[in-house]
Amino acid sequence: MQSALAARSCSSVASPRVSRPSLKVSVRKVATPTQAPRLPSRAVTAAAGVEIAAIAGEAGFIAGTAAVMFGITLVGLAVGFVLLRVETLAEEGKL
DSSP states (O other): OHHHHHHHHHHTSOOOOOOOOOOOOOOOOOOOTTSOOOOOOHHHHHHHHHHHHHHHHTHHHHHHHHHHHHHHHHHHHHHHHHHHHHHHHHHHTOO
16 A cells, blocks of 8 residues: 555656666686786886985985984074073073
């Protein structure tokens, strides 16, 4: 009885036609245990070596920048403590 009521109530509503997307199934070949895995070509390994060498060459630049930043921080701390000392002397009236 409920399905008859549902069919009558839905029959007056126009249902849009919706196309379903087609499902494409791709099958990839899985290596069997008897097959050896493919190794990258020499060109790929050479290119990777060049990339690693370029990154390793930047280590000196990074270390130099870190040392400069550390020095700037220490100078900033020293200036800050000097300013605190000057402020203390000014409040005591000795300056």
